Amino acid sequence: MSPANYLYLAALLFTIGAAGVLIRRNAIVVFMCVELMLNACNLAFVTFSRMHGNLDGQVIAFFTMVVAAAEVVVGLAIIVSIFRSRHSASVDDANLMKL
Numbered sequence: 001m002s003p004a005n006y007l008y009l010a011a012l013l014f015t016i017g018a019a020g021v022l023i024r025r026n027a028i029v030v031f032m033c034v035e036l037m038l039n040a041c042n043l044a045f046v047t048f049s050r051m052h053g054n055l056d057g058q059v060i061a062f063f064t065m066v067v068a069a070a071e072v073v074v075g076l077a078i079i080v081s082i083f084r085s086r087h088s089a090s091v092d093d094a095n096l097m098k099l
Contacts, residue, residue, distance in 0.1 A: 006047040013040035027079045027089045038068045 013036055020033030042061040049057025083089050 003047050003051045006043060010040045010044040010047065013037075013043070025090050025092060027082065027091050030091060031075050031079065035068060035072075038064060 017033040017035075017037035017040060020036070021030050024030055024033065042064050045057035045061040045064070047057075049055060049061075079089060
């Protein structure tokens, strides 16, 4: 496969993730779409790294995975907190947590 095919796949995955963030209301689905967008960026980083013959893109992808793991911990804690207080995982109910 050529690197262009990987970039097309990354663009498709990023588009699906962005559409999910903009359209869906459930916090879990929005959260999964953000993770899909991060994975698409990682695929593009690794593809460009392979095209140029260095490891910079793979290192950036590794650090992106570390940040994504931290995001999962914090994001799921926030989603569980909203669900416990509002009995709903809707993104629209998140603004009700303001003081």
